Amino acid sequence: MKRITIYDVAKEADVSLATVSRVINGSEVVREDTRAKVQEAIEKLGYKPNAIAQGLALQKTTTIALVVPEASYFYTGQIINGLIDVAKIYKYNIMLHTTTEGISEMNDIIENIIKSRADGVVIFNDKLNKEELNQLTKYQVPIVVIGNKMSDETVGSVYVDYAKLVYEYAMECIRKGKQRIALIEDRKNPAMIKQLKEGLNKAFQEHGKTFDGFIEIPKEYRSSYLFLKEYVKQQNHHDVVITYRDSQAMAVMNVAKEEGISIPNDLELVCILDSKYNAMARPQISGFKIPDYDLGAVAMRLLTKMLTDDEEVTDKEIELSYIYTPRKSTK
Amino acid sequence: MKRITIYDVAKEADVSLATVSRVINGSEVVREDTRAKVQEAIEKLGYKPNAIAQGLALQKTTTIALVVPEASYFYTGQIINGLIDVAKIYKYNIMLHTTTEGISEMNDIIENIIKSRADGVVIFNDKLNKEELNQLTKYQVPIVVIGNKMSDETVGSVYVDYAKLVYEYAMECIRKGKQRIALIEDRKNPAMIKQLKEGLNKAFQEHGKTFDGFIEIPKEYRSSYLFLKEYVKQQNHHDVVITYRDSQAMAVMNVAKEEGISIPNDLELVCILDSKYNAMARPQISGFKIPDYDLGAVAMRLLTKMLTDDEEVTDKEIELSYIYTPRKSTK
């Protein structure tokens, strides 16, 4: 089947290609019978407009680039789902890019995005530096970043204030006398952990204390579990342990169980990024419902606004909230 | 910053646009000093070739469409990772499409893929019907499907033989006298469950018996857990329970624990799609390591072969193998 073009349709319908163009773009000015004639020809030939050619002519690809970290948690998946759902509404296509650990990696991706002439880009990545974004802004590509509060002329952001989240939680803990709070490192999400530390620091400072419960996982340990197993034996005692991801919380839970530490009686456990696995653990792990899907959806919606000249973008910095879900691992 | 084109570079370097085109495409015939001159101009102007225009001229977008189900498990993420890694090697971009439950959904996506002139498409989806694929083949778009054994002129496939997997496992169980095998339904993956049932049927048939352990989750139950909780009370007894996903296995484990059924003593539990969560459960759940990453990687590699005229595609149907990982939930 020969690639059939707008010319073929024009000939078949005995009109000019301009007219065909008008009907596929839903122009109002076409007479009803010619529209029907053209429509028929389109159907008959199985014609599908070439988006590439349209892109060239319109200087607009109706495609946005999405950059996410390679490590794929359920969380990331949800962000993508939200993103895609609203992208569909606005007829945008998604070009997916993933970042690996590599150093120059991000630059390659940016180069790629520019070449492919994406109309805009949404970036969700823990490790993100301003320099790289500048590349994009230099080429005037509108950007929305998810997870980091950061914006200027061409970049907007959608995020959850983790520092505030953990700050509030810690304040409550301290008030209740649970002062020995531990935060477990997550090597894969350094920026996130940094925010959590900030919140904790602030909470302790306001009580005239300093936060010293950050537990680093030495590089030689493959998993939190392996390290914690050792760690606990050294009698390090805490009132509450905070982890970022569900798998870390489960590791803590397993270690506690094996070492005869009762959760929540001897130790309370809370996981920042809640998940269905938290609810499946026994005892069930308390966590914060982070609006993952919404992060994606709102980010995409914001981007569409930035992409449409006549839509006023009043706020380029959007903070989303969280909901604490107490379960059985906390009192 | 004005969109700068090949003409601008040509003018800056004082050569024709053909020459510029040659250097960006690494043509050998350009003299070294002119190449340098052009390169310099490119750098100076910050020129990035317009992939859209290239696509139009070459009738090739260097983009493949990837279709995955919206529900995102870790498993899907891994497939995508594998896919992307090899796509990067061959310089292909990925256009991501997700399928929701909706009926006409798939047709919209296909329409979209055709319009965007993707060079090829990789489809990973449990619910997949031949009809829809025909749309694509009609427009001669090479396809690789992941998960289903299926191929013809323009479609290749990469899959794991789940029927065989479960057949072998069941044979072993029956041999050991564990004949009361149960398989739990997974509404989200009907085709997968169908394969598993086939394997089970075959194993029982070969022993002159019939498999009757398929446990359907009635629609009114929101989760397997809720239903199983009831189910177990009715004294339904099995020797081994097989689930497809980790969360289902965990549900079974929780119910068993709560009902005083000892795993693996009273009941053995095995999960087809292994995951890190299986290893984090207590007792740890046995499972099959399915080569998720490889499914994606091999699929993409196969597609690149199909996309290159001079590469001989000897086998369009590639079966990948699995590895049984016995843990604590089986004896």
Place this chain on the structure above:
DNA sequence: CTGAAAGCGCTAACAC
């Protein structure tokens, strides 16, 4: 309301 023609940015013969 419809057609003619220029142009979007780049590639690939074909000349020179």
Place this chain on the structure above:
DNA sequence: GTGTTAGCGCTTTCAG
């Protein structure tokens, strides 16, 4: 080696 030119398929003034 390098330049000229004709498309690739579509949109969009501008005429009529």
